[in-house]
Amino acid sequence: QQQSLDMAQAAHDAELQRQQLAFTEQNAEETRQRALKRAVASQRAKFGSSGTGSTGGSGEAVLLGLFEESDEERQQRERLSQLKSSALDADLAHQSSINVLQSSQLKQKQQLDRAIKFGG
Numbered sequence: 001q002q003q004s005l006d007m008a009q010a011a012h013d014a015e016l017q018r019q020q021l022a023f024t025e026q027n028a029e030e031t032r033q034r035a036l037k038r039a040v041a042s043q044r045a046k047f048g049s050s051g052t053g054s055t056g057g058s059g060e061a062v063l064l065g066l067f068e069e070s071d072e073e074r075q076q077r078e079r080l081s082q083l084k085s086s087a088l089d090a091d092l093a094h095q096s097s098i099n100v101l102q103s104s105q106l107k108q109k110q111q112l113d114r115a116i117k118f119g120g
Helices: 002-049 057-118
Strands: none
Touching: 002 057
């Protein structure tokens, strides 16, 4: 029974950690989008003040570079979140395996104790 309670608690803790990961991911994405909007607006203002437009070849290349850089950050963050989630799953699977092994060992010990106590 204790093992079942421990597994239920571990599953609950893992779910809370997944929710925290999702919340952190959402906040980071919102922050990334705001920063990207500010960077694009700032770059466009720089282009405007220097008399060049952002619709020309080099202006578009600079803005595209900002978007690509921001997208790379997002992808790295998503990969990290996936790794953390996979680690949670692996930890739960490991804990489950340990519980099964401990349960099996306890059952064998009890059978051995009964066999010794009752002589066969």
